[in-house]
Amino acid sequence: MSKxxxxxxxxxxxxxxxxxxxxxxxxxxxxxxxxxxxxxxGAPAKPVVAVGDQVKAxxxxxxxxxxxxxxxxxxxxxxxxxxxxRQDIAGNWMTHVEIAVEGDEWVEGVDLSDTxxxxxxxxxxxxxxxxxxxGIVGLGGATFPAHVKLNPAPGSKAxxxxxxxxxxxxFLTSDYRIMLEKTKEIIIGAAIMQKVLGGCHTVIGIxxxxxxxxxxxxxxxxxxxxxxxxxxSLMKRYPQGGEKQxxxxxxxxxVKSGGLPIxxxxxxxxxxxxxxxxxxxxxxxxxxxxxMTITGDCLPVEKQHNYxxxxxMPLSYIAEYAGGVPEKAAKLIxxxxxxxxxxxxxxxxxxKGSSSILYLSEETTKRKEETSCxxxxxxxxACPMGLEPHxxxxxxxxxxxxxxxxxxxxxxxxxxxxLYSCPAYIPLLDxxxxxxxxxxxxxxxxxxxxxxxxxxxxxxxx
Amino acid sequence: xGKYLVSPNPHIxxxxxxxxxxxxxxxxxxxxxxxxVVFYGLGEIVVLGxxxxxxxxLEYLITRYMLKKPSTICDWSAAVTGLLLAMNLPxxxxxxxxxxxxxxxxxxxxxxxxxxxxxxxxPAIAGRVFLLVSYPTYMTSWAMPQGLFGADAVSGATPxxxxxxxxxxxxxxPQLMAENGWxxxxxxFANIGGSAGEISAIxxxxxxxxxxxxxxxxxxxxxxxxxxxxVFSGLMWLINPAxxxxxxxxxxxxxxxxGSCFMATDYVTSPxxxxxxxxxxxxxxxxxxxxxxxxxxxxxVSFAILIMNMCVPxxxxxxxQKKYGRA
Numbered sequence: 001m002s003k004x005x006x007x008x009x010x011x012x013x014x015x016x017x018x019x020x021x022x023x024x025x026x027x028x029x030x031x032x033x034x035x036x037x038x039x040x041x042g043a044p045a046k047p048v049v050a051v052g053d054q055v056k057a058x059x060x061x062x063x064x065x066x067x068x069x070x071x072x073x074x075x076x077x078x079x080x081x082x083x084x085x086r087q088d089i090a091g092n093w094m095t096h097v098e099i100a101v102e103g104d105e106w107v108e109g110v111d112l113s114d115t116x117x118x119x120x121x122x123x124x125x126x127x128x129x130x131x132x133x134x135g136i137v138g139l140g141g142a143t144f145p146a147h148v149k150l151n152p153a154p155g156s157k158a159x160x161x162x163x164x165x166x167x168x169x170x171f172l173t174s175d176y177r178i179m180l181e182k183t184k185e186i187i188i189g190a191a192i193m194q195k196v197l198g199g200c201h202t203v204i205g206i207x208x209x210x211x212x213x214x215x216x217x218x219x220x221x222x223x224x225x226x227x228x229x230x231x232x233s234l235m236k237r238y239p240q241g242g243e244k245q246x247x248x249x250x251x252x253x254x255v256k257s258g259g260l261p262i263x264x265x266x267x268x269x270x271x272x273x274x275x276x277x278x279x280x281x282x283x284x285x286x287x288x289x290x291x292m293t294i295t296g297d298c299l300p301v302e303k304q305h306n307y308x309x310x311x312x313m314p315l316s317y318i319a320e321y322a323g324g325v326p327e328k329a330a331k332l333i334x335x336x337x338x339x340x341x342x343x344x345x346x347x348x349x350x351x352k353g354s355s356s357i358l359y360l361s362e363e364t365t366k367r368k369e370e371t372s373c374x375x376x377x378x379x380x381x382a383c384p385m386g387l388e389p390h391x392x393x394x395x396x397x398x399x400x401x402x403x404x405x406x407x408x409x410x411x412x413x414x415x416x417x418x419l420y421s422c423p424a425y426i427p428l429l430d431x432x433x434x435x436x437x438x439x440x441x442x443x444x445x446x447x448x449x450x451x452x453x454x455x456x457x458x459x460x461x462x
Numbered sequence: 463x464g465k466y467l468v469s470p471n472p473h474i475x476x477x478x479x480x481x482x483x484x485x486x487x488x489x490x491x492x493x494x495x496x497x498x499v500v501f502y503g504l505g506e507i508v509v510l511g512x513x514x515x516x517x518x519x520l521e522y523l524i525t526r527y528m529l530k531k532p533s534t535i536c537d538w539s540a541a542v543t544g545l546l547l548a549m550n551l552p553x554x555x556x557x558x559x560x561x562x563x564x565x566x567x568x569x570x571x572x573x574x575x576x577x578x579x580x581x582x583x584x585p586a587i588a589g590r591v592f593l594l595v596s597y598p599t600y601m602t603s604w605a606m607p608q609g610l611f612g613a614d615a616v617s618g619a620t621p622x623x624x625x626x627x628x629x630x631x632x633x634x635x636p637q638l639m640a641e642n643g644w645x646x647x648x649x650x651f652a653n654i655g656g657s658a659g660e661i662s663a664i665x666x667x668x669x670x671x672x673x674x675x676x677x678x679x680x681x682x683x684x685x686x687x688x689x690x691x692x693v694f695s696g697l698m699w700l701i702n703p704a705x706x707x708x709x710x711x712x713x714x715x716x717x718x719x720x721g722s723c724f725m726a727t728d729y730v731t732s733p734x735x736x737x738x739x740x741x742x743x744x745x746x747x748x749x750x751x752x753x754x755x756x757x758x759x760x761x762x763v764s765f766a767i768l769i770m771n772m773c774v775p776x777x778x779x780x781x782x783q784k785k786y787g788r789a
Contacts, residue, residue, distance in 0.1 A: 008785075008786050011476070013476070170474070244786060244787070254786055254789065256787045257788055330466065330467050340471060341471070342468040342470070343468075364474060366467070367475060368479060371534070372480075374480055374579045374730055375579060375734060376483070376734075377734035378478075383783070384786065385786045385787075386783045386786050387785065388782065411785070411786065416471050419472055420476055421476050421478075423479045423480045423483055424479070424579075425479065430470055
């Protein structure tokens with residue numbers, strides 16, 4: 001088996017997978033859940049229930065608010081108490097549906113048993129419809145609606161479906177645990193997506209620091225006998241799980257700047273998404289549960305957990321159930337330590353894409369004081385997009401927007417490798433991020449203007 | 463919630479910081495420092511002590527009282543400059559000459575340009591060259607190795623100086639090598655006249671390997687210098703062995719090892735890209751050998767590094783990282 005990796009940049013942080021040995025436990029239901037209408041990339045969903053309505057678990061409570069949007073389902077049974085703004089983890093106000101939990105009754109047709117359903121439906125469109133109706137979004141971080149990605153525009157063809165089991169972020173172990181405990185379900189999910197994409201080659205990419213997962217996958221593949229699916233061991237390197245990096249590692253192809261993975265024939269989905277697809281298509285179960293890791297460097301091993309949670313559970317409830325916030329915690333993070341978001345509001349609730357509560361101690365997370373750039377070039381060596389963060393910083397300071405675009409600031413994937421590796425602790429990503437936004441805005445405006453001009457030129461000819 | 467930090471990603475950081483990198487350079491220089499103290503004795507200790515102390519003190523005084531900024535001595539870069547400057551000087555250098563060198567290195571070459579990260583020229587080399595042109599008598603009377611408890615230092619010339627002098631008087635290279643009894647062994651292990659940084663190639667190379675293993679520096683610049691020197695002097699030597707010294711001699715003598723391993727690889731004054739580093743090293747190797755063979759100075763590594771330092775902004779402009787998806 002070849003050991004591959006992406007070709008540009010990357011770093012090797014300590015993987016700290018302390019919770020790897022913790023089997024997935026089911027969280028008990030809280031008294032109330034608050035389900036956000038913005039659980040996915042794109043337009044927020046529009047509520048279709050009213051205050052006072054009785055809902056069951058798995059029932060649609062909101063419908064897509066646009067083409068790129070997704071259905072949202074109730075994760076519990078009970079009464080809708082309110083539909084009102086509530087703060088998310090960053091403290092931003094977003095519409096949430098508050099449901100008081102009463103019992104645990106699911107809508108009809110949902111199969112909650114563990115029975116494996118290996119028979120894959122024949123009708124491609126029916127599968128896609130099911131994935132859409134069940135509100136499946138990418139669970140690798142971006143929460144992009146899965147049915148959009150699995151239905152490439154006419155003219156483009158998927159050559160390779162890549163299942164992302166890299167889990168390159170330190171500390172996180174939820175993908176690892178589902179790969180061990182839901183191995184076959186993930187493979188069936190992959191086979192379903194393979195079917196939707198027209199039977200393309202399928203690769204499950206897993207980093208070599210998870211040998212048990214690689215072995216389990218290979219064993220299950222041999223048993224299930226779906227054609228054209230293979231497991232690929234990847235070197236341990238961050239950000240291997242980045243979509244562009246994973247395509248480079250697996251297919252040795254690079255997506256052009258501004259292009260979509262499908263332009264090089266690739267479709268990437270996370271292993272957790274594959275599990276959700278399995279549950280949706282084979283078990284009729286909408287995406288209302290996911291797995292998250294409770295971990296950190298200041299949390300004793302016996303207090304670390306991998307939980308099956310339902311969307312809308314307050315983080316504070318989960319933290320409390322897990323034994324409380326450790327005393328030495330200086331920063332609470334939702335997601336991994338490289339790309340996760342600092343939790344500003346622990347009363348915020350889980351969403352489809354939640355992957356962890358990570359507690360970091362002050363000595364691990366506190367940045368040292370910024371000093372002068374010593375031009376060591378470590379940021380440029382680390383950048384997986386081949387950018388030169390030191391140069392971008394100079395251009396930002398000079399206010400040179402054209403220079404920023406010429407030096408591809410818009411390609412930044414915000415992985416944090418530059419800041420991680422800077423010995424002078426210069427907050428490179430903090431500086432680059434707004435510049436990227438500014439340049440992308442300019443590019444969008446230019447494209448819109450060009451389109452308008454082209455249409456104006458066409459009009460008189462008619 | 464107020465007591466928890468909220469800031470953007472990433473939330474962790476690599477262990478290295480500027481000060482740990484600079485400290486690693488100091489550690490890498492220690493073997494060579496020890497060897498030079500053993501061979502040159504008290505004089506070397508004075509030069510080392512005065513150089514490091516005056517560099518650090520000057521950095522402190524200038525940043526605090528002239529620039530009115532927080533002191534930057536904690537980043538260890540001034541100590542590195544002091545150490546490297548001392549290793550470029552003869553053990554017999556008077557203390558006040560060393561101080562002059564430190565004033566030029568830290569005060570002029572480093573802090574007038576804006577301090578660490580902003581300087582165009584390697585401060586230690588700038589200091590050495592300043593002393594070389596200002597106090598040539600002190601800078602070219604090299605102490606011969608006498609040992610820590612040896613008798614008074616005996617002045618002598620370095621092998622490169624002897625060769626240059628001898629060639630001008632009409633002698634040939636093999637003749638001079640034989641007369642002086644130099645062997646590659648003595649050059650590797652500290653038995654030839656020169657500054658602290660010229661005495662033992664092995665001790666310096668040990669430090670270089672340490673820096674490579676710790677990931678502090680990359681090997682491209684150094685290897686490029688060695689390859690250029692080896693190929694260029696090899697060609698010249700094959701053409702005329704009586705006039706031109708051989709490649710191994712050129713790699714092991716003078717400031718070649720110290721310069722290529724520790725001075726040319728200085729982050730601030732070398733190119734950022736690997737390809738740029740290779741070009742930079744090629745330039746240093748070529749200019750150094752041209753000075754050695756055809757210049758009036760016996761040694762040219764310092765000048766070569768300073769000249770190539772000036773080219774770094776141009777090199778950085780020419781060589782960029784390979785970008786993802788923009789082939």
